[in-house]
Every structure is written in C-alpha cells, then in structure tokens.
Amino acid sequence: MDVLRFRWNGSELVDVTGAPEIPLYVADSFLLNDGKVVAYQRHLDRFAASAEFQGLVRPLDDFLSAVTASLPRTGKLFPRIDLTERGELELHIRPAPELHETIVLATASLDPRVEPTIKGPDIPALNALRAEAQTQGADDAVILDAQGRVVDGSTTCLIWFTEGGLHLPPAEALRVNSVSVAVVRELAAQGGFSVSETWATPADLEGVELYAVNALHGIRSAVSWVNGPSLSVNEERLAHWRQQYDLLAEELPEA
Template sequence: MAEAPAAFAWHGGALVETELAPHHALAAADSWYVSPEGRVRALDTHRERFLAATGERMRADAETFWAAAAGRLRSYAGTALFPRVELAQTDSGPQLRLRARVAPRLRTTTVLATHAGPDPRTTPRIKGPDLEALLALRAAAREDGADELVLLRDGLVVDGSTSALLWWRDETLVAPAGDLPRVASVTARSIRLIATATGTRVVEERARPADLVGCEVWSVSALHGITVVDGWIGGPATAARPSRAATWRRRLAALSRPL
C-alpha cells in the first residue's frame, strides 16, 4: 500500500509525483469513487467521457495516461479514494494530471439551495472548464447550510453544481429534459439503465423548482451515489421514501467492479 495519496503529472510517458499549480485552467476533468476494497462503478463510462473531452489529438496519449493512472490508484488498496484526472492548460502547454485524493465522508442525504444568479457555466456539456467556479459557488452555499446548488436555465432545473438531479412522480423516474445543456452524468446514466432493466418508467421534464413540490428528489454523483434531498433552502417542500432509495443504492452498488 502506498503511504499517502498524492498528485502526479504525465511526463515522458510516466506519472511523476509533483506539486500541481491550482490556478491552471482545466480543459477536461473526471472523478469517481474507489471503495477501500478497490471497487468502482461504471469506470469505463468515466474513461470514455474523459477521453472524449480531451479530444482526438490527445486520444492516444490520454489512453496511455488513463491506464497508468488506474495502475497507480491500485497501489492505494485499503483507502477510500476520490481521484481526479485532468487535462490542464499550463504555460508550457496541455498537461495530463492525476490527483489521488482521499475520499471525503459519504452522505446519504442532501440539502439543496437554488443558485440565484445566471447560469455560471461557460462550457456546460464538458466536465472541467467550469469545475473550479462551480466548486467555489458550492463552497459559498455551504456556509448557508446547503450541500449542493441547483443550476437553472431560463428558470428550469438543469443540474446540480457537482451532481445530477432526478426526481420521482409516484413510480415514474424523471430527469431534466435532454436538450437542457449539462454534463452527461455517469451516475444518472447508470440509474436510468437500472430503471430500464427493472421495467421502471422513465420520462424527461422541463420543470421549475416549484413543479417539484411533493416529489422525492435525488441528488446523484459518482462520489455519494444516490442521496435523497431532505431540504431545499428557499425551494419546494420535497418528499422521501427511504426504502426506495435503499433499494436503488443496492442496485447501483451491484454495478461496482474492481479498479
């Protein structure tokens, strides 16, 4: 087992441990949860999302980097991780990087707050370019007691600051309309695949926060999996059925595979 998680830059076909400058702009990023047993949900989907974001010119190098990053992460067996891979724009050009981070404490519930300003995202369909700005907004919201911010586009629910939003109308699983711009959530996709496999009806809606009164709302992410919204500061009163979330968490966990 490696001594402690660290940061690495990709140089000459190898991962080199280094100090990473925090101010470099991210062109692409991806992250996922690694259990202490070394298991991950939908890692291939995370891989394809990241490689697509890096672009065709860097595809071959990014593929080699990804394989090396996965190998490095296996050395942290016994530690829960929340690693992040990045394509950063540095003064010397694009740089592939790995942050092997210890996972924060997981939660099963989420308190939401609605972002009051305009949509802060500049590249809403790619994870990375807006990440630091969204993390800063979420950090500010946490000072007011929220775990996640709800992002709106023309008043419609689109996404969370670092999560995807789903909700239930009776036995129907609902997602924001597909034409609303957002990062393709790996966890939301996995949940929708489970829904198809179990015969659960799935629809999409163009919904405002007020339209979700009485709905069970889920904030889902690669880190926390399924969390049930148990509060929405200044937002609608939502409902919860704990047994449903517990069942779907088990289904989602069953998709985990060795890193």
Template sequence: MSANAIYRWQNDQLIELAPEDAPTASITVADSWLVDTGKVLALNLHRQRFMDAVPASLHDPADNFFTAAIAQLPRAGAWFPRVELRGAEFFLRLRPAPDLERSATLISFTGDDPRTMPTIKGPDLDAMATLSRGAHEHGADEAILLTREGYVVEGAYSAVLWWRGDILCGPPAEFERIDSVTARTALTLARALGLDIHEEAVTPAELEGTEVWVVNALHGIRIVPRWIDGPELAERPQRLEQWRTRLGALTRTI
C-alpha cells in the first residue's frame, strides 16, 4: 500500500493502478471522510449517502466495493480517502490527510451557480475546485454559494451553520445542496443535548453578529472569523472547542 494510491474494483477485488492508468472518466458519484488512527465519524452515513446516489443496477457491486474499500484503509496515521463511481467502474483513492484547520475565512460567490447536480457529491467536484481556487486568490478559504435572491446555501466544500444565541441554525431543507454528514451529525447532537435547531433563509448580511461555522468531513467544525466584504461575526468562548471535542467523541474504529 502506498500513499496516493488508486485502486480499481475488478473481479471482486481492489487492484492498485499504476499512475499512468489513473481513471480519466468523469466522476458520477463520490464520497470522502477523515480517517484518523483508524477512527471515522459517522461512516455509516457516508456509506448511505454514496449508496443512495449510485444507480440501482449497481447497488450490489457498490456495496461489495465499499466494504472492501473500508478494509483497505490504513489504521495508522491520518487519511482522507475518496470512493468514486466513474461510469460503471468503482475506484478507491487513498490520500494522506492535509493539515487540519480550526478556522476558515469566507467569501461569497456571486456568479451563476456552477453546479449541475447540486444534491449529489461527485459530478461538480471540478466546478467546486474552481470556486475554491478563486476564493484562495481573494484571501479566503471557502467560497459560499448563494441563491439568486442572495440567501446562503453551502460552501464549495462545506456546509454552513450558525448560532442564534443557543439555537443552531442552517439553510432551509428546500435549498438544493449536498446532504452534509458533518452538519447532520452536529444538528442531531444539538437535538440530543436538548438544544433548539432552526432552518432559515438568510443573506450574509443577516448573519451580522452571529457565530458562523463551516463544517465538513475533513476539518470537522471550523469557526469563521472573517467574511470578506460580508458581515462582522462573533465567537462565544469555548463553544467551538467543546463541540469539536463532542464530535471527536462520536468517532468509531473502522
């Protein structure tokens, strides 16, 4: 097993590919998650999200492939693997995890929505990478997609959550976006703790004075200290660390 290895699911087994044989077909479905010393947060939800997006005719091989992919993952170190469906073929991409961050600077993306299949992770990864590069050129870590009316939908690589006092909020369910496993886990945990959760359509300006988080499977929860050309934001002391610890406690050994 080597870092940055790519495996094809072939004849009911994972076959490592030479670099020159890396797949070039477009991604139909993808999913990824952080593996840290063999532990993952909500792996069952990642599996379900992947399976839900795979065509019904490929469910059996997809299920077998996912099981084999999990068995293939290293139990030591930090990794950010990705499972992929390209056409009718399944691939596992093994990638070392990059450095993890506590915070993220945001910038609103004001162009036409580049997403073609906003509820499925995979087909729009290249478009999101372009958005992310544009955000970096302006000094931001994450680009935030807005509706035509200017309401917050999601980031290129993250879901967006915010706090109204002790109420954890997110965009309305009818806003088409990726079903974020990390956001779903945080909202479920809030309910379990007896906290209220709320959906609301908000413009960036309407988040003035709130604590805003961007969440994803790689970094977990990141606080937003700055929104370029956007609202002034707040942070309640210790809340971020408390919630990052809570999510960490929910990880399970694969």
C-alpha cells in the first residue's frame, strides 16, 4: 500500500497525495489494526490540545470526524494527523512498518528538540537522531538532559521495572505527553504495582528491566544498550504486558 495524504478544505478531506511536504506544528499517530486502536480518543484529544497550544483557534470537530470516517477498517496501518505551519489539517494513511517486541538502544549525541512537549515540529530532527543510532547497531536513541539523566527516546518513551514497581522520568523531564505511557501506567496501577517518577542516569539502569513504549510497537523490551548499561530481560513480564496492552484496542467509533 502506498502512503495516501488528504487535506481538509473545511468540509471534506481532499486527496493531495504527492504534494510537497510542509513543516509541522503538530502531529499525532497511532497503530490501526483491522479497525482497532489503543486509546484512540486520547490521541485525538492530545492532537486537539497541542493544536490549540500552537495557536489554532478554529474548531477541529468536523476534521476529526472526517478522519475517523476515512480510516480503513481492515489492514495494519500507521495513520498520522497533522497541523502544518500553514495552518492546514491533514491525514496521512500509511502502512505500518514491521513491528517488533524488542529494541536496542544507544545514547544520543545531543538533544536536538526545539519543542520537546509537542509532537510534530521535531520529527525530522528526531528521525535523524534515530538514524545516527542505527549506524551504531541500535534501533533508537536515548536523549539525556544536561545532567546526563534519561529524558526520552528519539521515537519512543522509556520506562523501567524494579522490585519497587514501575518507574519513568519525572514530569519536569521535558518530553511529549505519551498516550501509550499513560495507558501502561494505568495497567501497572491496576496490576498492583507502584508507579514512581524517578530520575535515572544510564548507569542507574544497570541490571534493570527497561522497556520502550510507543503507539506503533506498544511495549518493547530493551535487550541491550550500545556502550551503556547491561539490561535485564523478563520475557514473561514482556509477554504479559504486551497482551494486556493489546487487549485495550477498541473498534473505531462510527463517525
């Protein structure tokens, strides 16, 4: 399947496949598997909140309803909705890439983000950071703050388990408010685990179960960190959490 691109003209989505790409103010994406999505409404809500933060004043209800109506109900897809720098609202219908249960990490050489709390503007820079990590044999890069503490991944969020429960970087670690992490936090709490916001350097994660979470792959186990800490892998926990996460996928609503 080729990537299809549609632009909202105020009343309908018009096919603009092949038109030049435009820098983004906001983007949001999610895995769509045979018409089912985990936390679909949360993705729409985050997009709307980010668009408002970026200065969009017109309502989004009709556009988002049209998006829901236009999404295919079969196939494994990775759609994205955009607000461009020209104020245009767009929908990309893209095939999902190959999905994985594990990931290899490498430490990022820098933090290139200019809008760390908004998904969209930094996508090109973050993709470049991931590509740099791939030259080291990794799948994704780990962004550290000025104190050398874990903040985020270039295309995924990082959480870790210890005997004390689930941990993730604190709110003041500037990053996109991850829908998938919010879902996993709720699953952990429902499973009786404590959930703590904790600063950690790579060295602090030596021997820890580290997981990468995003809307495309769901939950992946970090099996190694290039020139970083040795990590523990718990295959039983990974399988359980992936199953719990996947069970949350719901049919798209009728538009």
